[in-house]
Amino acid sequence: MKILVCMSNVPDTTTKVRFTDGNTRLDAAGIQWIINPWDELALTRALELKDAGAISAVEVINVGPALTEATLRKALAIGADKAWRIDAETADGYQVAQLLAQWLKDQAFDILLAGVESSDYNSSGVGIMLAALAGIPSVSNVSGLSIEGGQVILKREIEGGQQQLKAHGPFLAVVQKGIALEPRIPSMRGIMTARTKPLEVVPAHPVAARTAYQAFSLPQPKGSCRMVDPEQPDELFRLLHEEARVI
Amino acid sequence: MSNILYLAEHREGSFRKPALELASYAHALARQTGGQAIALVLGKVGADQLSRLGSYGTQHILHAAEGSFDPMDNGIWSTAVAEAAIKVSARLVVFSASLQGRAIAPAVAVRLEAGLVAGVNGLPSSMQPLTVERKVYSGKALATVVVHTEKAVMTLSPNTFGLKESSGDAVAEVWTVPTLPSLSFEVLETSRSEGKLLLSEADVVVSAGRGMKGHEHWKPVEDLATVLGAATACSRPVSDEGWRPHGEHVGQTGKIIAPNLYFALGISGAVQHIAGVSSSKVIVAVNKDPEAPIFGAADYGILGDVHTVVPALVEAAKRFKENS
Secondary structure, eight states, X not given: OEEEEEOOEEEOTTOOOOEETTTTEEOOTTOOEEEOHHHHHHHHHHHHHHHXXXXXXXXXXXXXXXXXXXXXXXXXXXXXXEXXXXXXXXXXXXXXXXXXXXXXXXXXXXXXXXXXXXXTTOOOOHHHHHHHHHTOOEEEEEEEEEEETTEEEEEEEETTEEEEEEEOSOEEEEEOTTSXXXXXXXXXXXXXXXXXXXXXXXXXXXXXXXXXXXXXXOOOOOOOOEXXXXXXXXXXXXXXXXXXXXX | OOEEEEEXXXXXXXXXXXXXXHHHHHXXXXXXXXXXXXXXXXXXXXXXXXXXXXXXXXXXXXXXXXXXXXXXXXXXXXXXXXXXXXXXXXXXXXXXXSHHHHHHHHHXXXXXXXXXXXXXXXXXXXXXXXXXXXXXXXXXXXEEEEEOSSSEEEEEOTTSSOXXXXXXXXXEEEOOOSOOOOOSEEEEEEEEOTTOOOGGGOSEEEEEOGGGOSGXXXXXXXXXXXXXXXXXXXXXXHHHTTSSXXXXXXSTTSBOOOOSEEEEESOOOOHHHHHHHTTSSEEEEEESOXXXXXXXXXXXXXXXXXXXXHHHHHHHHHHHHHHX
């Protein structure tokens, strides 16, 4: 069985975002780019399954310009066998999903993994759109994936509970925290061997985006925090009731 | 072609706040387009519950009572919504940004060849072309998104629009989805914690962090939640340490929530935590470190040790409840 992990290249989650060009795009100055945290957990789980002998190969793919290759190299250093980059600057998740779907036609993977969202656009769109375009079943909110005796068992979150599912045939899973606990860190040996692993660049077909980001802004800063005397806890509830009117 | 279709999610036959908020939102959209607000209900729901949608401005209900809609299956649900959208000539299809809504909205957008805008936080500023605001960078920024396609699919961030009652009756039509696919996955086991207030539905959330110093100190946190009728949550280090279940982790990589009132007890307020809770209407922070970043995000703060302040808050909350 082969696993494909769809990866997004995002600003480090501690980044204080700023915008430029009349607030139409992210100011990339000083930003450190990382593998989207949920994609990194997906990759970690895929590699755990490979270590256990349940998976033969783990490949990763990203749609983006050349500067995203640093995160693909990191994925190779962590342990992925092969990386792909579809060479395109994209405007929305639909464009990304279409490019992936077109590329996927000539590939054969048993399990596709996508993180629940990217920490930049937070749309939760690409994975499910890819599955819909490629015509393969999808399942979301997946927090567990195991393979025993060739049987693929998934754990997913539902409102107020959990469910165990069994997959029959290829599928795409949108995964969240729990799929792996801690992201795997590249070893020195991994970093050395990553240099010789294949990173294939694929030209992009022309695909039109369906949405566009027109402008960005920063939320209004909060007013100052009103301090309440710890000896007067009743005062807090009076304020929440009379001033804030939330209880 | 200016109708608004929305998916009215229910839990065991009753509509919760997110569904009624979405009904309010769909009604407001319909007033802008001059079309109807139409609900799609999947699975069995009684007439009394269906009529509640009418009180939030819904004019028409498509009720697909028969069909295997439980468990939620991406293929079955997205097919049902897309077929309904075609049947009622919906220009806009809206979902709550719930577990289910987020899971199927992208598939519906593909089926309808519609642009997708996830997690919108209000009404569009323009209907032609559709232009609407949403949060990006996990709440650290806002973006204005323009949709190029005639049809659009949106998910609404919870607790951003609010409930808006409206007089009116909804006409319910029993409807059978023409061609439903079969279940994509075999269900082996389902477990639900009965009666527990869900984080996504709670108006008040009591959350605690590493400052609690261990799972054995959680009783006052749970007591405060019980007195206030709140759901409990925690910060990332707490769930990573195994003090609380992962389902309670709120923050950028956990659940993103937007209750009316959020208590951050012994949570210093890392950027990633604040990103997950900054949409809360009011934040109360209790921390012994006056420099803790959580005070920068909070509306009310108490400087003190959680181990003495939280039990005092429990008693004060009890007195407040008795007198109100």
